[in-house]
Amino acid sequence: MNIYDIANRANVSIATVSRVINNSPKVSEKTRKKVLDIVDELGFTPNVFARGLGLNTMKTIGILCSDPSDIYVARALSYFEKMLRENGYDSLLCCSGYDTKNLKKYINILISKSVDAVIMIGSKYISSRDNKSLIRNTAKSLPILLINGFLNGENIYCSYYDDFNASKKCVNMLYDTGKRNLLFLYNSTSQSAKRKLDGFIKGCKESANLGNNFAALLCEENNIESILISLKQFTKENFIPDGIIAGDDFLAMIALKFAKQNSISVPENLAIIGYDNSIFSKVSYPELTTVDSKLFELCSHSVKTLLEVFDGQLPKKITILEPAVIERDTFKSKT
Amino acid sequence: MNIYDIANRANVSIATVSRVINNSPKVSEKTRKKVLDIVDELGFTPNVFARGLGLNTMKTIGILCSDPSDIYVARALSYFEKMLRENGYDSLLCCSGYDTKNLKKYINILISKSVDAVIMIGSKYISSRDNKSLIRNTAKSLPILLINGFLNGENIYCSYYDDFNASKKCVNMLYDTGKRNLLFLYNSTSQSAKRKLDGFIKGCKESANLGNNFAALLCEENNIESILISLKQFTKENFIPDGIIAGDDFLAMIALKFAKQNSISVPENLAIIGYDNSIFSKVSYPELTTVDSKLFELCSHSVKTLLEVFDGQLPKKITILEPAVIERDTFKSKT
DNA sequence: CTGTTAGCGCTTTCAC
DNA sequence: GTGAAAGCGCTAACAG
Numbered sequence: 122m123n124i125y126d127i128a129n130r131a132n133v134s135i136a137t138v139s140r141v142i143n144n145s146p147k148v149s150e151k152t153r154k155k156v157l158d159i160v161d162e163l164g165f166t167p168n169v170f171a172r173g174l175g176l177n178t179m180k181t182i183g184i185l186c187s188d189p190s191d192i193y194v195a196r197a198l199s200y201f202e203k204m205l206r207e208n209g210y211d212s213l214l215c216c217s218g219y220d221t222k223n224l225k226k227y228i229n230i231l232i233s234k235s236v237d238a239v240i241m242i243g244s245k246y247i248s249s250r251d252n253k254s255l256i257r258n259t260a261k262s263l264p265i266l267l268i269n270g271f272l273n274g275e276n277i278y279c280s281y282y283d284d285f286n287a288s289k290k291c292v293n294m295l296y297d298t299g300k301r302n303l304l305f306l307y308n309s310t311s312q313s314a315k316r317k318l319d320g321f322i323k324g325c326k327e328s329a330n331l332g333n334n335f336a337a338l339l340c341e342e343n344n345i346e347s348i349l350i351s352l353k354q355f356t357k358e359n360f361i362p363d364g365i366i367a368g369d370d371f372l373a374m375i376a377l378k379f380a381k382q383n384s385i386s387v388p389e390n391l392a393i394i395g396y397d398n399s400i401f402s403k404v405s406y407p408e409l410t411t412v413d414s415k416l417f418e419l420c421s422h423s424v425k426t427l428l429e430v431f432d433g434q435l436p437k438k439i440t441i442l443e444p445a446v447i448e449r450d451t452f453k454s455k456t
Numbered sequence: 457m458n459i460y461d462i463a464n465r466a467n468v469s470i471a472t473v474s475r476v477i478n479n480s481p482k483v484s485e486k487t488r489k490k491v492l493d494i495v496d497e498l499g500f501t502p503n504v505f506a507r508g509l510g511l512n513t514m515k516t517i518g519i520l521c522s523d524p525s526d527i528y529v530a531r532a533l534s535y536f537e538k539m540l541r542e543n544g545y546d547s548l549l550c551c552s553g554y555d556t557k558n559l560k561k562y563i564n565i566l567i568s569k570s571v572d573a574v575i576m577i578g579s580k581y582i583s584s585r586d587n588k589s590l591i592r593n594t595a596k597s598l599p600i601l602l603i604n605g606f607l608n609g610e611n612i613y614c615s616y617y618d619d620f621n622a623s624k625k626c627v628n629m630l631y632d633t634g635k636r637n638l639l640f641l642y643n644s645t646s647q648s649a650k651r652k653l654d655g656f657i658k659g660c661k662e663s664a665n666l667g668n669n670f671a672a673l674l675c676e677e678n679n680i681e682s683i684l685i686s687l688k689q690f691t692k693e694n695f696i697p698d699g700i701i702a703g704d705d706f707l708a709m710i711a712l713k714f715a716k717q718n719s720i721s722v723p724e725n726l727a728i729i730g731y732d733n734s735i736f737s738k739v740s741y742p743e744l745t746t747v748d749s750k751l752f753e754l755c756s757h758s759v760k761t762l763l764e765v766f767d768g769q770l771p772k773k774i775t776i777l778e779p780a781v782i783e784r785d786t787f788k789s790k791t
Numbered sequence: 792c793t794g795t796t797a798g799c800g801c802t803t804t805c806a807c
Numbered sequence: 808g809t810g811a812a813a814g815c816g817c818t819a820a821c822a823g
Contacts, residue, residue, distance in 0.1 A: 214546075
């Protein structure tokens with residue numbers, strides 16, 4: 122069934138049918154109704170390929186992410202799909218895994234599907250010089266949205282939260298409750314992780330004046346066992362922290378596990394602060410104190426920006442949100 | 457830039473270019489190379505709409521799920537996207553939320569995008585009579601894959617794991633270690649949840665002969681606070697369980713939290729068994745004993761089936777996998 | 792092995 | 808307010 126069948130049945134031309142389908146104002150109410158009735162009766166849906174061929178758009182957004190089974194990515198995905206659909210856009214999922222080398226391959230896939238824009242979740246992709254110029258280049262043909270990452274360039278829109286400040290703030294809060302041996306636990310070298318690390322170091326060096334009693338532990342192998350081993354080894358070889366800031370709630374959970382396994386009382390002898398205010402932080406016992414990274418706000422702001430771009434407006438290219446510390450059980454600023 | 461430009465530059469016809477692009481064997485190596493060189497040089501990508509218009513396929517699979525921020529869905533999604541992409545298919549994401557009433561709307565969206573098949577994650581959709589006939593009807597025009605759900609019908613392929621037996625087995629295992637007051641905790645009335653419940657009841661009634669010392673608690677509001685309150689109220693009004701089987705690891709985590717809050721020792725005074733062998737089960741302390749629901753196997757089997765269908769074969773329509781209990785800390789069959 | 796050509800279904804000028 | 812017709816870029820049947 123196609124537009125011709127409808128036209129025949131309604132005794133109008135295909136042009137008229139097309140106009141009705143696309144809500145063109147220059148159709149009389151009478152013909153509009155006549156056509157619409159037949160469309161409903163036959164359950165006609167216009168062929169997207171034919172339409173796409175003419176308009177060269179499929180109302181589809183490509184979403185590029187590492188892995189949707191990551192709890193942070195999953196949440197972003199959930200928000201995006203919902204908000205995009207509400208605005209008439211489909212989501213084409215493209216998962217690159219954790220290796221950022223083959224960004225080009227995945228961008229090509231999305232381009233070849235003629236998506237209307239690309240949303241990149243996570244700051245991993247902006248790592249290398251090559252990737253940066255690749256992204257800038259891609260942005261020449263379609264808008265690119267960076268979630269939690271920053272890259273300046275034409276047609277590139279970034280939004281992230283100020284994790285540098287968040288980390289610094291956490292250090293100060295820990296210091297204020299008497300913690301003097303701080304550890305930053307992280308498992309990624311993404312832009313965002315670096316900002317957190319920098320904020321941590323800055324806080325330790327300047328505000329808190331901790332001397333050498335702070336360190337950062339990078340867990341290269343991202344599985345629970347290895348991370349626990351790393352922690353054990355670190356505390357043996359260096360110092361035993363009384364405060365841990367973890368790059369995300371998953372790591373914070375492992376820090377908590379470490380504490381329990383070694384009968385360290387939390388938060389009395391070890392305070393733990395996670396990142397992301399994820400389900401982990403609420404399901405655990407004691408519950409995690411965590412930095413709310415404002416993911417929902419980030420996503421909804423990005424969709425708003427995207428719609429403005431499609432609408433021909435020129436929205437702000439960079440948006441930075443202020444995170445907030447959610448105090449629960451693993452650290453309390455007032456004791 | 458299109459196929460004509462390439463044809464011009466290569467001094468061949470568009471048909472030849474098309475053949476080269478599609479790896480047709482009937483092109484001489486010489487012309488193939490000539491064309492390919494120009495394609496590379498100009499960075500030409502064939503227009504998917506035009507191709508779709510002719511072939512009426514976009515090599516895209518629609519994935520219908522409730523919400524990718526659900527940990528189980530997220531994992532399935534991750535597996536599917538990867539395996540489908542490896543076989544040249546894109547994934548169009550379509551999230552319906554937890555209300556199964558408007559299945560029709562979402563199926564229409566996918567159909568209107570001319571996906572080549574629909575994968576439905578979760579058994580929620582097969583609830584009502586309307587939905588069943590809707591699915592059967594949709595299957596007339598494209599193959600439908602049900603993950604963890606069952607519905608017989610032409611062109612419908614189901615795979616799920618035997619959660620009836622799994623629950624029954626769990627009951628027996630609990631009984632064997634002396635547990636006599638069993639609670640089944642669940643938050644969904646999906647097919648899968650019902651199978652688990654039925655297995656639980658069957659196990660309690662027949663194998664274990666527990667008398668009336670078993671119960672099932674349905675938590676309608678799926679948030680941690682409400683579930684904790686439900687648990688508290690249940691134990692006050694009924695009996696205090698010494699064994700809990702939870703419909704998924706999330707619920708098991710909450711059961712664990714309940715135990716800790718009330719200083720009930722796990723597994724000595726309360727054994728807990730979750731479902732899905734998710735990240736929750738490994739991140740918690742003590743670690744959760746859980747039923748491995750074989751999600752990866754389910755997904756990879758489904759993709760294999762799908763490819764066979766596309767290939768014109770007639771694969772088995774129903775596949776049932778045998779789950780396994782992963783013993784960790786919250787329950788041990790040998791003490 | 793290669794070229795010609797007729798669609799695929801829709802949008803959009805341009806006439807009327 | 809409506810219709811006729813020219814594409815949009817590609818595939819595949821057919822002819823050579």
